[in-house]
Each structure stands twice: as structure tokens, then as C-alpha cells.
Amino acid sequence: NALIEFNDVSLVYPNGHKGLKNINLKINEGEFVVIVGMSGAGKSTLIRSINRMVTPTSGELIVDGEDILQLKDSQLRKVRTNIGMIFQSYNIVKRMSVLRNVLAGRLGHTGTLRSLVGWFPQNDLQIAMNNLERVGIDEKAYVRASNLSGGQQQRVSIARALTQQPKVILADEPVASLDPPTSHKVMKDLKRVSREDGLTTIVNLHFIDMAMEYADRIIGLRDGNLVFDGPIEEVTDQT
Numbered sequence: 001n002a003l004i005e006f007n008d009v010s011l012v013y014p015n016g017h018k019g020l021k022n023i024n025l026k027i028n029e030g031e032f033v034v035i036v037g038m039s040g041a042g043k044s045t046l047i048r049s050i051n052r053m054v055t056p057t058s059g060e061l062i063v064d065g066e067d068i069l070q071l072k073d074s075q076l077r078k079v080r081t082n083i084g085m086i087f088q089s090y091n092i093v094k095r096m097s098v099l100r101n102v103l104a105g106r107l108g109h110t111g112t113l114r115s116l117v118g119w120f121p122q123n124d125l126q127i128a129m130n131n132l133e134r135v136g137i138d139e140k141a142y143v144r145a146s147n148l149s150g151g152q153q154q155r156v157s158i159a160r161a162l163t164q165q166p167k168v169i170l171a172d173e174p175v176a177s178l179d180p181p182t183s184h185k186v187m188k189d190l191k192r193v194s195r196e197d198g199l200t201t202i203v204n205l206h207f208i209d210m211a212m213e214y215a216d217r218i219i220g221l222r223d224g225n226l227v228f229d230g231p232i233e234e235v236t237d238q239t
């Protein structure tokens with residue numbers, strides 16, 4: 001059954017630019033979906049609509065049973081605790097330790113006030129350490145994040161997203177800043193941990209070959225339109 005459902009979703013930016021045009025799309029629980037398209041096609045807009053970092057201007061966008069376009073801020077916050085985000089630029093706090101960065105994934109569970117004074121329950125520490133181990137950087141737990149390579153920093157952000165224990169992971173160009181061998185290693189890790197946790201994962205990539213290697217399903221965008229949606233076997237004649 002669909003965990004995420006776009007029904008005729010459009011997004012017009014304040015300057016009049018149409019970022020998304022009448023998108024219809026259903027994404028099932030546990031799917032690993034890759035969105036491809038040229039720069040400016042609307043990939044980022046589509047992915048950021050799902051946690052309402054950008055807000056579509058019409059249509060219905062169901063996430064885990066709720067139309068998020070209808071939610072008030074307080075309700076939206078709750079939905080967002082179920083959605084982990086991974087960005088091209090890692091978005092980690094470089095002066096903090098790796099472990100502190102990963103613990104940030106617990107904020108929605110533990111509460112900001114207690115975590116502000118540096119207190120996290122033992123259980124949170126275990127979850128965070130376990131996730132660092134799963135992406136192979138547990139030995140770096142007490143190192144300042146700024147001392148890590150790009151690939152390692154992106155693993156920190158994967159571990160942080162997992163530590164949130166979300167249902168959905170949104171990854172907006174997660175490997176665009178990494179060299180090709182590192183990109184593949186990071187994509188492999190992301191796919192493996194998503195599978196292990198049964199997560200629904202949506203990833204933007206701009207290389208079709210990489211998409212074909214990792215996706216269960218590929219969605220193609222062009223000028224804000226959904227122009228392809230299918231399993232990888234069907235991609236070849238579209239490219």
C-alpha cells in the first residue's frame with residue numbers, strides 16, 4: 001500500500017515559475033525510488049515537497065495517511081519526525097563530534113531542552129553508536145566532524161537519519177559532491193541500511209547509470225512534469 005501519494009500536485013514558485021506540474025505518483029512502503037532528470041527538472045522540488053520544505057500550491061500530498069498540505073505547523077512537526085533528510089552538502093555541524101551530530105537524529109524523540117544541556121538517554125547513545133557502526137564509521141565517533149572526508153561526512157548524515165528511526169528517507173543529491181568510487185560506496189550503504197530497516201527511500205541523482213544500479217524504480221522528471229515511472233528494465237529506451 002502507498003505510503004506517499006501525490007494526487008495532481010503542482011507547485012508554482014512566488015516568481016511564477018512552475019516547479020511541479022500535475023504530478024500523480026504513488027510510492028509504496030519499502031520502495032527504493034530514484035528520481036532522475038536534468039538540472040532544473042524539479043527533482044529537488046519534488047523531494048522537498050514530501051516533508052514540506054517547499055509547499056505545493058495545489059493538489060493532495062498524502063504522507064503516511066495524512067494530507068500534509070492541510071496540516072498545521074504543530075502537526076507537520078510530528079510528520080517530519082518520521083522523515084529523515086540527507087543533503088548534497090551533508091548539513092552536519094562541523095565543529096561538533098560525529099556522535100553529537102548523529103544524536104541530533106534523536107531530537108524529535110528526546111526533546112530539545114534536555115539535549116540542549118547535552119543529555120541524551122543511554123538508549124539514544126546505543127542507537128547512535130549502532131548506526132555509526134552500520135555505516136562503518138564507529139571508530140570516528142569522538143572525532144570532530146570537520147576532520148572527516150566527504151564520504152565519511154555523508155555517512156554521518158546517513159547515520160543521523162537512521163537514528164531518527166524514520167519511516168521515510170529523502171536524499172537530495174546525496175552523492176553529487178563525491179567522487180565516483182565514493183559515490184558508489186555511499187549509495188551501496190544507503191541502499192543496504194534502507195533495506196535492513198524496511199525504509200521507504202527517495203533519492204535524487206543526476207546520473208542515469210547510477211540510478212539504474214541502485215533503484216527499484218526510477219521516476220523521470222522534465223520541466224516539472226513526470227515523464228517516466230517504471231522499473232529499471234524499462235528505462236533503456238527512454239534514455
Ligand code: ADP
Nearest residue numbers: 013015017019038039040041042043044045046
Ligand atoms: P532540480 O532539483 O531537478 O535541479 P529544482 O527542483 O531545484 O530542480 O528546480 C526546478 C525549477 O524550479 C528550476 O527551474 C529552478 O530554477 C526553479 N526554482 C527552484 N527554486 C525556486 C524558487 N525558490 N523560486 C523560483 N524558482 C525556483
Ligand code: ADP
Nearest residue numbers: 013015017039040043044045054087088172173
Ligand atoms: P539545489 O541545488 O538544492 O537544487 P539550487 O542551488 O538550485 O538548489 O538553489 C538554491 C536555493 O535557491 C534554493 O532555496 C532554491 O529554492 C532557490 N532557487 C533556485 N532557483 C531559483 C530561482 N530561479 N529563483 C529563486 N530561487 C531559486
